[in-house]
Amino acid sequence: MNFKKFKMLGLTLGLGAMLAACGSESATPANEGETNNNTETTTESKEINLAYVEWDTEIASTHVVAEVLEGIGYDVTVTPLDNAIMWEAVASGEADAMVAGWLPGTHAAQYEQYKDSLVELGVNLEGAKIGLVVPTYMEANSIEDLTDEANMTITGIEAGAGVMSATENAIAEYENLADWELLPSSSGAMTVALDQAIKNEEEVIVTGWSPHWKFASYDLKYLEDPKGVFGGAETINTFARQGLEEDMPEAFKVLDAFQWTSADIEEVMLEIHDGADPEEAAAKWVEENPDKVAEWTKDVE
Known part of the structure; x- marks a missing residue:
């Protein structure tokens, strides 16, 4: 695995500066190098930036998705961000997608603020x-x-x-x-x-x-919560920037199909807790679960 990873040096880093760095490393203008021939198709971009918040669940899920996307030919950047900045990054198009949206309670404020600027792909994990x-x-x-x-x-x-x-x-x-x-x-x-x-x-x-x-x-x-302050069961959801389906249809299909269980994600989290790098833990899980990965990639040509 060779996807790129950016470490946050502190929350004082601005979104623009943070993701400008991502752009300078991995983003290439879609029309760069094209000739003036009147071709009817363009080459799909193979560079994708996944944003995530550095919670154990999101570290695991984002690196597994990155590993799968690498396996179908994408050059993946994974960018750890503060929670609010993660939502803003995908909504603004500075990042391409995230698999880290906790609903309906945990991220309710961010969801209400940015939902109209996002493409909601649905639940990737239930029972949170x-x-x-x-x-x-x-x-x-x-x-x-x-x-x-x-x-x-x-x-x-x-x-x-x-x-x-x-x-x-x-x-x-x-x-x-x-x-x-x-x-x-x-x-x-x-x-x-x-x-x-x-x-x-x-x-x-x-x-x-x-x-x-x-x-x-x-x-x-x-602890029981008789007043219901913490809400009930949560789901973790996948969101993409607007236009991703047109720009990167194969990646969009994988993100749309991505869904797993608490047992799956806990395997990866335990590997990381026991000392494995997130990339290594993700690669091991992907190698050991080919049937599940095949479900996520079955519509990729």
Whole structure:
């Protein structure tokens, strides 16, 4: 696999500068090198930019899709972005597609803002969920059971993430959380804090979502949410920029067909958690699941 990857150096990087770099590396004007012959067809672009937010689920799914697209001849750039910028990038056409839209709750605000500028290809994974997660050894089973556990602190991820906004709403809605604090961090820092607390059998409450490798690695439970602040089951959805179907019809077909299960994605996430590079984990999964990949590529000529 040789697809290109851009690392975010910080959220202070602007969208234009970030994706201008992508363009300078991989984008070639569609008409460059063409002669003036009056041909009726043009060559499909083979360079595609997939945007994603650096959550474990999206790292796994984006790299698997990139591996499949590489296999049918595309030159793939995968670009990690802040959540809001990811949506803006695809809506504006700076990125070509994403397989990272959590609906109906987590990304509701971004979906409402950008849906008219996007092509919605549908669900690629069902049964996703967000909420507050604790080790099973803790006595609390509901958000309403919380009193002063974990120093009245919830360990979160990146500020602005959907689960963070939902947790802020939970603190406002549940009277017993009135004096609690939501501590922003990152997805990686959250799992480190979870791991350290469990090793010491300490109380810890984190913002959680599934599918995620942590549920296979630790004995965890979601706290019940009687007020329904975190919503019900979520789906992860695929979105493309307008015009992608015309510009890259084969890639569009693969993106449109892409759908897998929680068990599938957790295999890739566990490989990455155990030390594999995302590219290596994706390549291994693709090699070991030819029937599923064949379903995604069956309409590609």
